[in-house]
Amino acid sequence: MIADTTRDFLRGLGIAALAGLILALSGAFADGDMSLGHRVAYWVPLMVLGGLWGHVCGQIVERFVNLDDRPWLTVVVLTALMFGPILVMVWLATGLFFEGRIYPLSAMIYLVAPVLSITGAMSAINVFINKARTVQTHEAAPGQAPARFLDRLPSRLRGARLIAVQSEDHYLRLHTDRGSDLILMRLADALAELEGLEGAQTHRSWWVARDAVRDVARGDGRATLTLDGGLSVPVSRRHARALRAAGWY
Numbered sequence: 716m717i718a719d720t721t722r723d724f725l726r727g728l729g730i731a732a733l734a735g736l737i738l739a740l741s742g743a744f745a746d747g748d749m750s751l752g753h754r755v756a757y758w759v760p761l762m763v764l765g766g767l768w769g770h771v772c773g774q775i776v777e778r779f780v781n782l783d784d785r786p787w788l789t790v791v792v793l794t795a796l797m798f799g800p801i802l803v804m805v806w807l808a809t810g811l812f813f814e815g816r817i818y819p820l821s822a823m824i825y826l827v828a829p830v831l832s833i834t835g836a837m838s839a840i841n842v843f844i845n846k847a848r849t850v851q852t853h854e855a856a857p858g859q860a861p862a863r864f865l866d867r868l869p870s871r872l873r874g875a876r877l878i879a880v881q882s883e884d885h886y887l888r889l890h891t892d893r894g895s896d897l898i899l900m901r902l903a904d905a906l907a908e909l910e911g912l913e914g915a916q917t918h919r920s921w922w923v924a925r926d927a928v929r930d931v932a933r934g935d936g937r938a939t940l941t942l943d944g945g946l947s948v949p950v951s952r953r954h955a956r957a958l959r960a961a962g963w964y
Contacts, residue, residue: 724770731762731769732766735755735758735761736755738758761804765797768801769838777789782953783953783954784953797838798831802823802830806822849954849957850915851914851957851961852914852922854913855911860911862910864880864912865912867898869896875894876891877890879924879948880902887901890942912924915963917940919951921948923942924942938955938964940964
């Protein structure tokens with residue numbers, strides 16, 4: 716199974732390429748005499764390069780802004796971070812592609828509005844597509860192998876019942892009925908290996924086993940799960956609707 720981070724990366728590039736094709740077909744910001752092939756050759760590579768830079772910026776922004784609770788702030792910060800380098804990229808590419816030379820710096824002012832509008836739109840599309848997904852894992856059917864993730868339990872926790880997985884920087888804290896321990900892994904990669912255990916991602920930093928939930932407290936539009944052993948786990952707005960629909964609370 717492809718890790719969610721890889722899937723998000725490929726999907727982002729696909730969206731960028733599709734947007735480039737749409738811009739080419741619509742003739743956006745282009746001379747009416749330019750051929751369709753010429754427009755495609757300009758827009759699609761330029762949008763894909765922008766998508767690559769957007770992926771890098773997204774990895775940075777998610778460390779400082781909580782997408783779960785502040786999607787629009789994420790869009791604003793991501794757009795601001797992407798804008799300068801993309802403006803320079805478009806300025807260079809446009810001059811070289813259409814004139815075979817680099818435009819003067821004064822020409823950059825004419826590119827500010829289109830670059831800002833497209834960068835903002837692409838940021839919003841990618842943020843809200845990623846925001847919409849809530850990963851839920853399912854109990855293995857009879858006769859199927861158990862979740863691969865259980866093989867990652869440290870030796871002292873082997874055979875323990877997994878209650879929750881919590882992201883801590885580049886590590887995961889594994890909460891079990893025999894205590895907790897850390898392993899080096901990202902939550903995005905762990906979610907694929909947790910298939911075979913019934914549970915769900917409740918927050919950008921948490922996966923919870925469904926049978927470990929003992930109580931739910933709600934307030935201020937949010938929910939907090941109390942698990943076996945008294946562990947409290949947040950449910951972000953990003954995942955709340957999917958968990959309610961699945962009957963978690």
